[in-house]
Amino acid sequence: MPDTMPETSTIPAAFNPAGSLRASLRRAEWRHRVVAFGLAAPLILFLVVVFVIPIIQMLTAAWVDRSVVDAMPRTAAAIHGWDRDGLPDEPVYEAIGLDLAEGQATRALAGPARRLNTELTGFRTLILGTPRQLPEETPESWRDTLIEIDARWADPGHLVTLQRAARATTDYYILTALDLQRNQADEIIRQPPEQRLFFSLIWRTLNISLSVTALCLLMGFPVAFLLAHVGGGLRNVLLILVLLPFWTSLLVRTAAWIVVLQSEGIINTSLLTMGVISEPLRLIYNRAGVLIAMSQVLLPFMILPLYAVMASIPPSHMRAAQSLGGRPWFAFRKVYLPQTLPGVAAGTLLVFMLSVGYYVTPALVGGGGDQMLSYFIAFYANETVNWGLAAALGTVLMAIVLALFVIYTSLFGLKNVRAG
């Protein structure tokens, strides 16, 4: 019989012992994967639409700005070739004049006016005011006409700004977000000290976020420990108390803090009546108010992951450590604490990420110098419609937070960040 056994390749796959197993295993795995992907597909699509796409748009808005290129196309083409040696030639001025005249009629000048005004204050009146003073007939020399209307058309600073802005992409927003600028020779230099703003703003934001995270950890760890070690009924009550703030609006909580912390508020009046202080403490409208209010708001985000991790640590570990001769504090430090680290990592990460984006609470209870970066992002996005700078600041913030995340998880190990 062995010599009449047909060769492997002519036997149908289903009958082939070695090959069919591999193939059918692969098919089964493939089916599993397809089913799993199909189940997850709506969520992936949702994440892509509401998360990935807006982030990509934000990153794009930070360096793509076509407001001048689209509204003043002739100028963009003509000024591109200017070598900045002396004033531009007549064709450039003709292009500017024609674009301004046409833009005024089509109401297209608001975009470039806003964009150029951001780079150089005063440009707005130059762009919007000049067309109103253009003569009816085509002038002989556009250059003389424009310079006569406004001397700024002969100013190299204004013209260089126009040349840089008359491109589809720009690095102005990203550079400004980092307190950098380009000088006349197009080198990147730091802005003069009296103009620097965002570096200190970013530093302040990180500072406040780190402080709030540390405070939350300090206050949250004992509470989570208590929750994990207390009996059923009491634990439920405590858990509800931890979760209760979530059911109140954030603004209500912030307003409540104003009532508690103000000069004639609960804290100050009780300390005054007890004689601990003689003058009311300034607890609000300064950094203290921001830290207190934000810590209280973000505390549950620290407590819950910590509690979840602590609840999964078997109590027998501590007993075993002590029965082996370790004193309570030693056992805690060497046995219990390391096991809570995943919860600590998750909690601190969560609180830090959240506090970096806060701006309503610091705006209401903070002092003049306590505004965080998101306040300015909101200001540029909503008030001045400077989406480029808002996007650039958002990009910088995101990059910093990502960098911190990478450093953090390489210290802790990514898979060691757990919430239970």
Next chain:
Amino acid sequence: MSRLALAGAALIGNALLVTSASADSLTIVGWGGTSQEAQRIIYFQPFAEERGVSITEDEFVGGVGILRTQVVGGAPTWDLVQVEDHELQLGCEEGLFVPIDYDQLDYAPEEFIPGAATECGVGAYVFSMQLAYNADRLDNPPESWADFWDTETWPGTRALRRGPQYNLEFALIADGVPVDEIYDVLGTPEGLERAFAKLDEIKGDLIWWEAGAQPLQMMASNEVVMTSAYNGRISTSNREEGTNFVGIWPGTGYAIDSWVILEGSPNVELAHEFISFASHPERQARFPEFIAYGPAIVAANDHVPAETAPLLPTTPVNMEVSFQMDTAFWVENIESLTERFDRWVTR
């Protein structure tokens, strides 16, 4: 932002929203709170009854960005919006608003107070920012912005609205600049230096408020000895909560909020009818019953009750000592001056 993606998102949004403006309905957007409540009672409900249309309300927190997003999609869900002066100017320049056809209105531009009848908007009301103090806590009342700066006679914390707006003007007034010359001075680099240097004098005693209700809270709880505050909120608080806040008129800064019609709205004619309805002098004169904002139409001054007239920014004797916020100046300089303000306040 990609216009295509924005338009796509707006289209999806509109498909999901059931109430797109239809022929018999108008979506009007106000600023919420007491002012919108007053508008509802005086304008929206009577207009709906009289014309047999349905009015949908919404609230607006400010910012041209939101209006731009509405219009860019091509089918805005809002018809009429009440905007501030800078939003009016920016939106009009960008073509976000339908130019007002004054032939369709019942009132000619000259019948409104100066600055209220503009290319893209019609004045809704006039509000103002003034020096305020709690008369229950202060025996000797301040009488001008120079007194705000006088920390010897009136020691203690003061509050101002966070940001450069209003505060630079108040600083110049305290430094002796007459109200009608403020923007001539402020328009020069030396003028700006002067304003910031003046603010520097009391910087240590200043705290900053963000929301309109905060200065009232600060005065009530004796957190501050004086503050800037919106005049309408002061009178509402006095009337409804029994407080004894006083706002002084010399050196008050006022601004006009206007009705605008968003470009792309299908109800332009109905919107014009509403604006006529809302500009009726007798109706405008009812607004101060709820909140002490001034009417934008001059004839309304004849119908305002005598006891409310002193509280309004538009009463002639008050307007004489006040200044109008210069929209053009702030539109051009709000960005650079806000950045400069933040640098100054952090130092």
